Amino acid sequence: MNRPKIGLVLAWLVIGVALLWAVVPGVFTGHDPIAGVPAEKLQAPSGQHLFGTDAVGRDLFARVVHGAVHSLSGAFVAVGVGLLLGTLLGLLAGSAGGLLDDAIMRFVDVLLSVPGLLLALTVIILLGPGTVNVAIAVGIGSVAAFARLSRAEVVRVRRTDYVEAAFGSGGRYTTVLRRHVLPNSLGPVIALAALQFGLAILAISTLGFLGYGAEPPTPEWGLLISEGRNYLATSWWLTSLPGAVVVSVVLAAGRISRSLGADLGKDRA
Amino acid sequence: MSLLDVRDLAVSYNGRRAVEGISFTVEPGETVAVVGESGSGKSTTAHAIIGLLPGNATVDQGQILLGDTDLATWSSRRMESVRGVRIGLVPQDPANSLDPVKTIGAQVGEVLRIHRRGDRRTIARRVVDLLTRVGLPEAEALARRYPHELSGGMRQRVLIAIAIALEPSLIIADEPTSALDVTVQRRILDLIDDLRTEFGTAVLLVTHDLGVAADRSDRLVVMKDGRIEEQGPSAAVLADPRAAYTKQLLHDAPALSVREFRTAEPPVREPAIVVRDLVKEFRAGPSAVSRAVDGVSFEVAHGTTHALVGESGSGKTTTARMVVRLTRPTSGTVEIAGAGPGRLFRRHVQLVYQNPYGSLDPRQSVAEIVEEPLRNFRLGDRAARRARVGDLLERVALPKDLLTRKPRELSGGQRQRVAIARALAVEPEVVVLDEAVSALDVTVQAQILDLLEQLQRELGLTYLFISHDLAVVRQISHTVSVMNQGRIVESGSTSQVFTDPGHEYTRELLAAIPEPVR
């Protein structure tokens, strides 16, 4: 049982490396992500160019490494927006109950009824394209998920005997909320945050692919894949390798989310 | 030749031994009871016989001879021809043992369909016969209904109908009545007895309840920690137990040990609790209202224990919750002498729950749990509170090294001691115990009951004790109120109610507890 889980270790490793790429890209690659060497264009992966080069001779690996900061910071902003707004709404609805609960949850139903992508595109029409706007747009798309989960958790915990017992030992409403309801509700929400982190990377790269994120030469991951489409027949690496990086990071976030959910779930009565 | 001959059976879960050296026999037509507390391996033994061990369990050695075939060597697929045909199963939990989305008829008929006993019409007729045989009225209409429309007792009858459908030579009854009310329990056990005599079926009765085992079995197998402690004819084992564990079980089982009734001193001051005409109504539908508690009145004298006893749905728990002000009464009053208003009420009256695991915050340590009431009422500084927590733990006989543990790292008995320590922290005068010992094994139950008695003597506590278990009530309470369908049908001193019951319902309840044997 205490045997380290290889998958989980690998997942943390992937996330760790991606974070390092975002913070200190220079350590991982000496190539310039923006300026290309035209003589070396469209080269297949090799020892010299780990992921090959693109149509203007830029090192693809360098572009992926330098692109991490755009995707990851965007995902952080998105999860921050979703977590903050969503959890606040959910906690409010769950602890207040009654009419306010109904009103908030109908609002969440509305958010849920519009596909995340369309919601994000609506926000982009409003705010215009750009990295930060895309991140906010994606975050708003995840508000519904956070709100529903955190409300469900608060309602579940509020019904437990130990919360009643806490009132029974003379606890005031706010004390019980702070000491028992919140700590016991937040576990699954944290697990959801990890999952949403991966999904936000996915959504941001999708919007980047559609051309609403960073402006071109910025090495954003979705944009990289989009640029590689024109060379599908000849240069497979231009789309496949950045995509594989996105898949690994999202997969790793999902794996970590599951382990958080399982660990935090152990305490549940 | 014995019908069932288990020889030196050993079973492991994930490589860890659960039961070992199990040998016993069941003769045709007799009832053998396997008795033990939780974790004794009694259910594992029963499931090994019918080949329904979970996936992580393995039979390591031994033989399970049914007639002259050794089932231990049979594959799961081969066992399909034995299950239902030669061995039937009556499960533990009637509430969840029927598929909720299939009709009763379909589920009884299924055993016949699986073993291809007749066409659709014959099966439908046989289903009605079977349902009638187990004492269910209007069998034809019943066959079209769904499990959730039936009471617990009716569901258990349906499950018995399934078990006897193909007239197997052995029925394994795994705690067949522990989830049922006492009066229902007795009728179900009577039914199993009747069917046994009628069909000559042998019964392997798995139970934690020594009283039930003593009452219903020809022979007893006593298990503890995966081994057999003692076995023999029931009467002989009960009259002259050899193993120390059997002796302890007999001593601790409230139903089997007759003790002196507790008698209260005549009340010197005003009563601690006065309940007058308490009524609680719940909305049962758009316009319907149901009365869970219907005009309940009683008094409890200082320093005594009053028991509210009744079956599920009798309104006893709702009454208790109104006494501790967790539920607001529709009408009527609860007066507790000396109790303050609002939050101060909680310093005077405390509640202990049935399920200690559920009533302790899983994220808090034992020290934090016991200290919490002191923090709520700002009693003492940090050092004083810490000292008080140490005292409380000592009072409930818990070792100090448990202070940093989390609830999930404690045993059931330890958890309930923590819950009691928390209740005592603010020095209340009244403690309401809602089925506080029902979830515990008998030996642990006996220890907690002793602790409660001791605390009452030392601290002069007044208890309101809610229970469905008459044997426990007989042992701990000074006075009793018997509840049925929201009303108190009889009230009085414990000795009077138990020796000279005035109400028909009380007599029925008392008849349902197994006769004490010594």
Place this chain on the structure above:
Amino acid sequence: MTRYLLSRVGQAALVLWAAFTAGYILLQLLPGDSVLIKFQNPELGLSPEQIAEIRAYYSGGNPPLVDYLHTLLGFARGSFGYSIDTGTPVVERLAEALPETAKLASAGFLLAVLIALVIAFAAGYSRTSWIRGALLSMPSLFVSVPVFWLGIVLIQVFSFRLGLVPVIGGSPAQQLILPVLTLAVPISAPIAQVLARSIDQVYTQPFVPVVAAKGASRWWILWRHVARNAVLPTLTMAGLTIGELIAGSVVTETVFGRNGIGRLTEQAVNAQDTPVMLAIVVLAATVFVLVNLVIDLLFPVLDPRLEVAA
């Protein structure tokens, strides 16, 4: 029963109305000057008077509340206004795009359900732990794959490497294969996940050993009891994937260059064509709400326990 029906229908209508209103506020009211931004572009060389005229033309020059009620009434009657970009009625543009997307989405959903069933049942039946593990990890892989990238990889493998599906030309059915597969894979993941988890959970119910004690085979138990009970939570999940399905269709259409709602959405966003976008958002919300309403109404039929509660 009728009470339940009425309250669910009422709730659905309320959500739709709220979705419309929110969309209207976001897309029509707040960016009321989006038209201005577009026409203010100095390259067009329009005078302020001309801009004011254009603005009056699009908003009707009415106060916001009147305009809102006007638009709401229009939507209720099935008239969604005029496209800023092309000047044609939005209904026409939607009618043009919808059939293609409906074809793609429904085929994609069917395939997704099929994939989910195969994964969940194979995992539920299998007793070999590594096969089970491999099957159960497939959904988490599927949700981690960007839809657009999956489409590109499929084109690369099946069209360019293997030459199985033509890149251009080919019959309509051939053209549908890769987009449908692209769409189905991520949609199948949550359905498979919930179904597999429910199957596992139903297996722990006490009624399962009772059925086994009747002598039922593993397949009998899985098919007649476990699956029947596990289908309920799965249905709820399937309803929630409708949003993903619509979003996935939009992306898939872009990758494969198909005409449909996806292409229309892209055009609307690029041209800041707010009436078209509002219509698309309301349409998507309507589909979502209707599908989930049907599922809700189906529940009491599938689970006899809910009949009483309802």
